[in-house]
Amino acid sequence: MDLARRKGFRVENELSNSVTHVVAENNSCAEILKWLQMHNMEDCSRFRLLDISWLTASMEVGRPVDPEKYHLDAFEVLAENYELRGNDGPCLAFRRAASVLKFLPFTIVRVNDTEGLPWMRDQVKTIIEDIIEDGESSRVTAVLNNENYRSIKLFTSVFGVGLKTSEKWYRMGLRTLEEVKSNKDLKLTRMQRAGLLHYEDLLSYVSKEEADSASLFVKESVQKFSPSALVTLTGGFRRGKTTGHDVDFLITVPGSRQEEEVLHLVIDFWKKQGLLLYYDLIESTFEKTKLPSRKVDAFDHFQKCFIILKLHKGKVDHGSSIISVASAEEEKKDWKAIRVDLVVSPFEQYAFALLGWSGSRQFERDLRRYATHEKKMVLDNHALYDKTKKLFLNAASEEEIFAHLGLDYIEPWERNA
Ligand code: DCT
Numbered sequence: 001m002d003l004a005r006r007k008g009f010r011v012e013n014e015l016s017n018s019v020t021h022v023v024a025e026n027n028s029c030a031e032i033l034k035w036l037q038m039h040n041m042e043d044c045s046r047f048r049l050l051d052i053s054w055l056t057a058s059m060e061v062g063r064p065v066d067p068e069k070y071h072l073d074a075f076e077v078l079a080e081n082y083e084l085r086g087n088d089g090p091c092l093a094f095r096r097a098a099s100v101l102k103f104l105p106f107t108i109v110r111v112n113d114t115e116g117l118p119w120m121r122d123q124v125k126t127i128i129e130d131i132i133e134d135g136e137s138s139r140v141t142a143v144l145n146n147e148n149y150r151s152i153k154l155f156t157s158v159f160g161v162g163l164k165t166s167e168k169w170y171r172m173g174l175r176t177l178e179e180v181k182s183n184k185d186l187k188l189t190r191m192q193r194a195g196l197l198h199y200e201d202l203l204s205y206v207s208k209e210e211a212d213s214a215s216l217f218v219k220e221s222v223q224k225f226s227p228s229a230l231v232t233l234t235g236g237f238r239r240g241k242t243t244g245h246d247v248d249f250l251i252t253v254p255g256s257r258q259e260e261e262v263l264h265l266v267i268d269f270w271k272k273q274g275l276l277l278y279y280d281l282i283e284s285t286f287e288k289t290k291l292p293s294r295k296v297d298a299f300d301h302f303q304k305c306f307i308i309l310k311l312h313k314g315k316v317d318h319g320s321s322i323i324s325v326a327s328a329e330e331e332k333k334d335w336k337a338i339r340v341d342l343v344v345s346p347f348e349q350y351a352f353a354l355l356g357w358s359g360s361r362q363f364e365r366d367l368r369r370y371a372t373h374e375k376k377m378v379l380d381n382h383a384l385y386d387k388t389k390k391l392f393l394n395a396a397s398e399e400e401i402f403a404h405l406g407l408d409y410i411e412p413w414e415r416n417a
Pocket residue numbers: 234235236237241243244245246247248298299300356357358359360361364381
């Protein structure tokens with residue numbers, strides 16, 4: 001606690017209304033909930049319940065890191081473990097369970113509380129039961145303690161490092177990033193070199209303030225070259241998330257067929273200013289004659305650019321950040337590397353692009369499944385095709401797409417699960 005205070009965190013001894021994060025060490029979720037109940041604070045939506053690892057990680061970087069990763073979230077761990085092993089079926093089942101549980105408006109304290117909720121299979125219920133009774137699930141603990149899981153998770157946390165590379169490094173006996181960096185035999189890609197170079201910045205997550213500042217900056221740059229361009233914040237931040245792994249933008253130019261030029265102009269402009277720590281510009285591969293893709297998780301065909309942007313801190317309004325003292329090191333470096341994705345869509349596909357790039361991934365997947373199985377339609381980031389009527393359904397807004405699907409409109413912040 002002293003260390004946290006010295007680093008500028010405000011640490012309270014007593015639970016009060018000003019508390020925003022409750023940090024626990026060596027307590028089960030059930031114990032904490034009981035304790036909160038004793039203090040008449042059952043309403044957990046008022047603060048975040050986190051594991052001590054969140055505080056240590058935050059102290060390391062000198063600011064609060066994305067709490068999502070430090071929730072006592074057993075199902076994300078299991079899902080991730082299956083994903084890392086290329087086992088998609090169980091991975092999806094646990095991801096579904098996780099996203100249902102994460103955004104529930106109430107806390108599960110008994111197994112019976114899961115009654116009527118979707119995706120609560122027996123496997124899931126067994127794990128919930130273990131956590132409620134013993135404070136942990138042996139299945140989850142086993143994954144967390146597994147050396148292979150830990151290394152693969154560490155390696156894949158580097159921008160540009162996928163499963164294949166991680167497994168290769170693991171088989172080579174590598175276990176830490178220091179070992180990766182100092183190994184002369186490794187041929188790293190440009191993307192991986194950038195990922196390692198800016199590892200800490202990229203790991204510390206983008207805050208809402210940083211996303212807003214990046215928004216202003218991107219808008220300004222794009223409209224410098226194309227004054228009528230629309231620049232829309234998409235991804236997790238559009239869904240109201242307060243932190244993210246990147247900032248996603250959708251760009252379109254109403255009434256123009258040359259919308260793809262603007263991205264090149266912006267990239268050149270930033271390059272000249274030395275603001276591009278990494279970029280990969282991919283040209284559009286869209287063919288009008290092709291039907292929407294049948295694959296539920298397919299990559300789209302828009303022109304896009306994956307970027308590591310040098311965001312100057314002067315541009316960030318710290319507002320009511322709980323960090324009041326910046327470390328000496330932080331004062332020297334007045335910028336932060338953040339991941340930015342720019343996607344360019346033709347204006348007539350804008351609504352589909354916006355819906356697709358707003359996520360969440362789970363929401364998109366389920367919306368597409370719904371379109372396919374319930375409506376005999378094919379939905380992707382470019383279009384909606386009605387297989388019965390054999391025609392494309394146009395839409396100028398997200399509302400119109402939901403209407404075509406026979407669904408009530410779902411606001412972005414309700415698309416987290
Ligand atoms: N998306 C897509 N096609 C891709 C990649 C992403 O349609 N090839 C969609 C799904 C979610 C959305 O775009 C944004 O993707 P992410 O940035 O990966 O997710 P996020 O929800 O913004 O969350 P975060 O960035 O915080 O991890």
